[in-house]
Amino acid sequence: MTQAIVVEGLRKKFGHREVLHGLDFAVEAGTVFGVIGPNGAGKTTTMRCLLDIIRPSAGSISVLGQHPRSAGTSLRRRIGYLPGELHLENRTTGRRTLEHFAAISGPVDPHHVNDLADRLNLDLDRQTRKLSKGNKQKLGLLQAFMHQPELLVLDEPTSGLDPLVQQVFHAMVREAVAAGATVFLSSHVLSEVQQAADAVAILRDGEIVTVSTVEALRMAAVRQLRFNSTGTAANDVGALLARVPGVANVAVRELPADGHAAGTVVATATLSGHVQPLVQELARLNLTDLVLEEPDLEEAVLTLYTGGADAEPAAGTVAAGSASSPRRAEGAHRA
Known part of the structure; x- marks a missing residue:
C-alpha cells in the first residue's frame, strides 16, 4: 500500500527546549489515522511541521510523495487543513471566506459547497463575527473538505460540535476515504478517534508511545x-x-x-x-x-499517557523506538 506520509527522526526545538524527540511514523494512503494524547503532547506541533507551517529542527518529511518545504502551492492544493485554533476574518460572511479559500485551493464546485453547508446546518450568508464557536468550527470543516483533497489534516475537528453534527462529520470522513482520500485527525479524546480511525498513535511528551489499531487497544484493555x-x-x-x-x-x-x-x-x-x-x-x-464488561479503553490509554509502570503496548502494536516497523501517525497542509 502507498504511504501518504513518511516521517523519519522528526525533532523540533523552541529555543533550548525540544518538544518533539525524533518521531518516526508512516501513514498509509486511503486510511484514517488518529493521533491521541493529552494537551501539550506535541500533536499540533507535529502537524505544523508536516504542513511546513513551522520548520523542523531535524528529520525528513514526505507528504504525498513530495517534500513540504520545496513542493509549495502545488502540494498544498492537494491537502485540506483544519487548524486547532481557527481564526476567521470577522468583517465578512462565511461564503466570502470560502471564496477566499477556494482561490487558494483551486476550483471548487459551488453545488458541493452548498450541499456540505446544508448537511452541517450552516448559514453561509451570516457574518462570521456573529457565528457561535460550533458554527465557526463547521465553517472550518467546510473549507477543509470543499475541494475534495487527497489528504485531510484535522486538528481537534469535533471541538465545539454538538453530537448530531459530530455524526455528520464522521460520515463526511467515511465518504472522503471511500473516494480515495487519506485522513489524519488528532484529539485528546479517545472516543472521537476510535469512531473513525483505522489506526491510532498515542503521543506523550513529544514521543510516540505506541501505534495500534482500536481493536488491539481493546484487546489489551x-x-x-x-x-x-x-x-x-x-x-x-x-x-x-x-x-x-x-x-x-x-x-x-x-x-x-x-x-x-x-x-x-x-x-x-x-x-x-x-x-x-x-x-x-x-x-x-x-x-x-x-x-x-466492555474493556475500558479510556483507562488503558490513560495508562499509556501517564507511563504507568505496568503499561505495555498492545499485541499487534509498534512501540516507540522500534526500528523494525515505521510508525503511522499524522498529516499535512492546505492553505
Missing part, C-alpha cells in the same frame, strides 16, 4: 469479570481461573445456602487479552450468571 456457578467448590473455581491467560485479581467466595442454591460460588476477576480461553474454561462450570 482490562475487562471486569463476574459470575456465579453451582456444583463446584470455591477452591476449584479459583484454580480454574488461574489457568486462564490474562486473568488477575481473582476473588472467589461461596454464598451461604440460605436463599441460594447449594454450593453457589461468586467469583470476580479482571481479564486482559483474548476471551476464548476464558470461555473454554467457564464451559466446565454450571453458570447461573455471567457478566463480562
Whole structure:
C-alpha cells in the first residue's frame, strides 16, 4: 500500500527546549489515522511541521510523495487543513471566506459547497463575527473538505460540535476515504478517534508511545469479570481461573445456602487479552450468571499517557523506538 506520509527522526526545538524527540511514523494512503494524547503532547506541533507551517529542527518529511518545504502551492492544493485554533476574518460572511479559500485551493464546485453547508446546518450568508464557536468550527470543516483533497489534516475537528453534527462529520470522513482520500485527525479524546480511525498513535511528551489499531487497544484493555456457578467448590473455581491467560485479581467466595442454591460460588476477576480461553474454561462450570464488561479503553490509554509502570503496548502494536516497523501517525497542509 502507498504511504501518504513518511516521517523519519522528526525533532523540533523552541529555543533550548525540544518538544518533539525524533518521531518516526508512516501513514498509509486511503486510511484514517488518529493521533491521541493529552494537551501539550506535541500533536499540533507535529502537524505544523508536516504542513511546513513551522520548520523542523531535524528529520525528513514526505507528504504525498513530495517534500513540504520545496513542493509549495502545488502540494498544498492537494491537502485540506483544519487548524486547532481557527481564526476567521470577522468583517465578512462565511461564503466570502470560502471564496477566499477556494482561490487558494483551486476550483471548487459551488453545488458541493452548498450541499456540505446544508448537511452541517450552516448559514453561509451570516457574518462570521456573529457565528457561535460550533458554527465557526463547521465553517472550518467546510473549507477543509470543499475541494475534495487527497489528504485531510484535522486538528481537534469535533471541538465545539454538538453530537448530531459530530455524526455528520464522521460520515463526511467515511465518504472522503471511500473516494480515495487519506485522513489524519488528532484529539485528546479517545472516543472521537476510535469512531473513525483505522489506526491510532498515542503521543506523550513529544514521543510516540505506541501505534495500534482500536481493536488491539481493546484487546489489551482490562475487562471486569463476574459470575456465579453451582456444583463446584470455591477452591476449584479459583484454580480454574488461574489457568486462564490474562486473568488477575481473582476473588472467589461461596454464598451461604440460605436463599441460594447449594454450593453457589461468586467469583470476580479482571481479564486482559483474548476471551476464548476464558470461555473454554467457564464451559466446565454450571453458570447461573455471567457478566463480562466492555474493556475500558479510556483507562488503558490513560495508562499509556501517564507511563504507568505496568503499561505495555498492545499485541499487534509498534512501540516507540522500534526500528523494525515505521510508525503511522499524522498529516499535512492546505492553505
